[in-house]
Amino acid sequence: MKQTVASFLISLTFISCSGGGSRPAADDRPVPVEVLVLKETTLPRTRSFSASTMPWEMVVLSFKTTGRLKEIHFDEGSRITKGQLLARLDPVDQYMARQVAREQLRSLTPDVARLEKLAGKGAVPVAEKERVLGYRDALATQLSQADIALGATQLTAPCDGVIGRRMANPGEMMEPSRPLGVLLSMDPLKVQLAVRAAELAWFPLDREFRVIFPDRVTSGRVHQVSATADVVTQLFQITLSVANPQDAEAPLRAGQLARVEIDLPPLAGRFVPAEAIETGAAGMARLVGLVDGRLQIFLVRHHEREGRWVRVSGDLPADLQVVLDGFDLPARQRVTVKTTWTPETLPDRPED
Numbered sequence: 001m002k003q004t005v006a007s008f009l010i011s012l013t014f015i016s017c018s019g020g021g022s023r024p025a026a027d028d029r030p031v032p033v034e035v036l037v038l039k040e041t042t043l044p045r046t047r048s049f050s051a052s053t054m055p056w057e058m059v060v061l062s063f064k065t066t067g068r069l070k071e072i073h074f075d076e077g078s079r080i081t082k083g084q085l086l087a088r089l090d091p092v093d094q095y096m097a098r099q100v101a102r103e104q105l106r107s108l109t110p111d112v113a114r115l116e117k118l119a120g121k122g123a124v125p126v127a128e129k130e131r132v133l134g135y136r137d138a139l140a141t142q143l144s145q146a147d148i149a150l151g152a153t154q155l156t157a158p159c160d161g162v163i164g165r166r167m168a169n170p171g172e173m174m175e176p177s178r179p180l181g182v183l184l185s186m187d188p189l190k191v192q193l194a195v196r197a198a199e200l201a202w203f204p205l206d207r208e209f210r211v212i213f214p215d216r217v218t219s220g221r222v223h224q225v226s227a228t229a230d231v232v233t234q235l236f237q238i239t240l241s242v243a244n245p246q247d248a249e250a251p252l253r254a255g256q257l258a259r260v261e262i263d264l265p266p267l268a269g270r271f272v273p274a275e276a277i278e279t280g281a282a283g284m285a286r287l288v289g290l291v292d293g294r295l296q297i298f299l300v301r302h303h304e305r306e307g308r309w310v311r312v313s314g315d316l317p318a319d320l321q322v323v324l325d326g327f328d329l330p331a332r333q334r335v336t337v338k339t340t341w342t343p344e345t346l347p348d349r350p351e352d
Contacts, residue, residue, distance in 0.1 A: 032338035045264040051193035055184035098146035194235035288326025
């Protein structure tokens with residue numbers, strides 16, 4: 001029995017001293033990581049705002065006189081040039097009124113000539129002469145008004161633009177209070193965006209910005225800044241003026257979406273990706289650095305954020321290697337560097 005126990009103990013000793021005991025512990029094996037070299041750099045800054053296009057002016061088209069619509073020469077979407085004939089009323093009433101005024105003035109002309117001759121000889125009182133001359137002037141004014149009313153039966157375009165809406169058809173009765181259509185003045189074009197009060201200083205009058213559409217990039221200048229904020233959103237409206245020649249191959253249209261981009265002064269400092277730090281209270285944060293082949297936690301202050309980058313400051317070693325996704329590993333974990341990045345070379349992280 002004693003011999004059997006002794007043999008069992010010798011076997012256990014042999015197994016414990018075999019080659020399996022020379023391997024490192026699994027928790028201390030070096031883990032490959034990606035690092036970012038933390039160094040002073042300058043970060044370009046850009047801001048982007050959602051915007052939309054609007055006509056420069058919306059002109060309501062209407063006749064200055066009353067009549068039945070005889071002709072209309074446009075539809076919705078028609079391109080219009082200044083002075084182009086848009087519509088015409090049946091001019092019969094205005095023509096007859098003009099003819100009456102003209103004949104009345106013509107028939108009075110011989111009487112005026114005879115009266116002036118008699119007045120020169122003292123045969124007619126001065127008051128009678130003034131009365132007849134006043135009547136003549138009234139008829140002349142009436143004829144001028146009839147000419148204007150006859151001309152008002154034709155409606156011409158007050159400016160270049162595009163018809164946004166047609167609101168009448170031939171045969172309908174028109175009057176000055178009834179609109180015929182809406183003409184949109186499209187060159188230049190308004191591009192409108194909304195900004196916070198803190199961002200108003202970026203939009204002085206006449207400053208130029210990039211305006212980006214899905215099919216083109218152009219520029220616009222600040223034309224107007226709203227004096228009051230929207231009561232609901234508390235945002236201020238900014239209006240840019242953008243050139244939009246209507247003879248272009250594909251001019252811009254009202255209601256299109258755009259982005260307005262502005263360049264701000266670059267930001268200097270040391271930056272880490274937002275996903276590489278854990279922020280806390282009072283402006284403090286933690287990041288994981290690489291020191292002597294092992295992970296080490298560093299306390300830093302975090303400042304403004306620019307895109308995915310956060311500016312940090314603190315008592316940090318020069319050119320510290322910040323471990324990306326370091327918080328997923330145990331403290332003091334041994335690591336090896338798989339890839340070294342800089343702020344200029346670090347690729348964008350895919351969106352989830």
